[in-house]
Amino acid sequence: MKVLFLVPRMDKASSRYRVLQYLPFLDREGMEYEIVALSGQSRNRLALARRLRAADTVFVQKKLFSSLDLFWVRKLTRRLVYDFDDAVMYKSGSASSRQQARQRRCFAATAGRADLVVAGNRYLQQEALPVSREVRLLPTVLDMDRYTAREEERDKTPELVLGWIGSRGTLRYLQDIAPALEELGRRWPGLKLKIVADDFFDLDNLQVIKKPWAAVDEIADLHSFDIGLMPLSDDVWTRGKCGFKLLQCMAVGLPVVCSPVGVNVEIITEGREGFQASTLEEWVTKLDTLIADADLRRQMGLRARQQVEQAYSLAVNGPIFVEYLKNFPA
Numbered sequence: 001m002k003v004l005f006l007v008p009r010m011d012k013a014s015s016r017y018r019v020l021q022y023l024p025f026l027d028r029e030g031m032e033y034e035i036v037a038l039s040g041q042s043r044n045r046l047a048l049a050r051r052l053r054a055a056d057t058v059f060v061q062k063k064l065f066s067s068l069d070l071f072w073v074r075k076l077t078r079r080l081v082y083d084f085d086d087a088v089m090y091k092s093g094s095a096s097s098r099q100q101a102r103q104r105r106c107f108a109a110t111a112g113r114a115d116l117v118v119a120g121n122r123y124l125q126q127e128a129l130p131v132s133r134e135v136r137l138l139p140t141v142l143d144m145d146r147y148t149a150r151e152e153e154r155d156k157t158p159e160l161v162l163g164w165i166g167s168r169g170t171l172r173y174l175q176d177i178a179p180a181l182e183e184l185g186r187r188w189p190g191l192k193l194k195i196v197a198d199d200f201f202d203l204d205n206l207q208v209i210k211k212p213w214a215a216v217d218e219i220a221d222l223h224s225f226d227i228g229l230m231p232l233s234d235d236v237w238t239r240g241k242c243g244f245k246l247l248q249c250m251a252v253g254l255p256v257v258c259s260p261v262g263v264n265v266e267i268i269t270e271g272r273e274g275f276q277a278s279t280l281e282e283w284v285t286k287l288d289t290l291i292a293d294a295d296l297r298r299q300m301g302l303r304a305r306q307q308v309e310q311a312y313s314l315a316v317n318g319p320i321f322v323e324y325l326k327n328f329p330a
Contacts, residue, residue: 002032003325004055008062010037013244014085017140018061018120025318031325038063045072052076057325060114062088064106074113081325082111085120085140087240089127107131118324120242121263127240136324139263140242143314147251149305150223152298159190160291163225163254165213165245168199173231173238173259180283181206188291196221222252226297227290228274230258231283243267250274251308255300257286267312273304 003026007015019035026033036051052058052073059081065073074080089107091099111117112131118138119125128135162181164174174195185191185206194209195201196218202208211221222228228249232238239262246267249256256274258264268274275286290297310316 001056001326002034002054004051004058005033005035006038006058006060006063007035008037009039010035014062014140017142017244018083018085019059021141021143021314022318022321025322026325029322029326031322049076057081059083059325060110062086064088064103064110066106067109070109070113079116080114081116081118082114083118083138084111084124084128085242087124087127087237090236090240092237116324121240122266123239123262138317138321138324139312140244140247141312141314141317142247142251142308144251144309147219147222147248147308149253150225150301159192160188160226161209161224162191162193162227162229162287163196163222163249164193164229165196165218165221165248167197167213171195171197171199171201173233174229175201176233177229177231177280177283178203180280180287183284184287184291187288191291194221194224218248219252222248222254225249225254227287228254228256230256230264231277232259232261232264234259234261238262247308247312250304251312253301253305255290255297255304257283257290267307272300273307274300 005019007019009015023033034051036048053076057079058077061083062085089104091103108131111128114132115134117128117132117135119128119135120138120140122137125135125137181193182203182205185203192207192209193203194211196211196213198213200208200210228246230246232241241262243263246256246258246264250273256268257277258268258274260276260278265276268276270276277283277286
């Protein structure tokens with residue numbers, strides 16, 4: 001069996017975590033595969049057409065096709081899998097009603113013509129069900145051999161670090177809870193906020209550690225946190241997020257506080273692996289509780305890592321990924 005993976009770009013997180021990290025599982029099954037980034041020269045139609053014809057299964061990660069492109073891709077493809085881990089049926093940010101309608105039509109057409117749709121969470125699955133006859137779940141998962149547990153000795157340090165990892169595009173969610181962070185800075189001298197991203201902001205009452213994101217430092221940066229943060233607004237776009245940054249913090253054994261949006265409420269049981277916070281007052285209260293109690297942080301961190309190992313690990317989900325490629329209606 002030969003699989004052709006079509007990904008947006010090789011360096012995108014979705015390509016790495018929804019395709020590339022599963023390749024060893026295909027190797028073990030003796031499956032052949034090729035990966036093509038849908039950019040630059042790789043979008044040459046003649047070259048891509050040859051690859052489509054040669055594959056038994058074509059796996060498209062997130063890309064939405066125009067009507068013309070979808071027609072010839074579907075015509076040349078024996079079995080088509082469409083995988084998505086964001087609310088691609090909506091445009092993020094400001095967009096006109098016309099643009100939003102066009103986006104939804106493209107999603108309906110692409111997902112509707114696929115033999116199998118793989119959704120990153122239940123919200124996305126529900127969005128796909130009206131247009132696809134076969135929609136299955138596969139969360140975005142982590143290789144727990146890479147995400148080693150942080151040392152418990154950090155829990156004994158007097159100065160705690162609240163940690164957030166993300167990008168310029170999602171930094172606004174952290175800025176939304178800035179008043180709560182300022183209040184915590186007033187309550188807890190020595191408390192720090194570490195931002196690992198490609199953009200930053202300052203606070204008046206809380207020291208901000210600004211660390212540019214780098215793949216080689218990612219695990220070490222997570223280990224330097226004491227409590228993980230994942231604030232989100234609540235809208236059609238954020239409900240489609242797969243909790244990736246939340247899972248990263250949990251995977252290294254961190255307690256977390258998150259907004260109860262989308263898949264976050266499935267990943268975190270209130271008071272078990274962390275807390276959910278909807279208002280600024282709740283962010284202050286929940287974080288205040290964790291900051292004051294090292295034993296609670298340790299217990300929640302252990303349960304958080306166990307949750308990832310049991311439900312969101314590569315070891316558990318790798319065989320499921322292979323099964324989806326091998327067995328679905330043709």
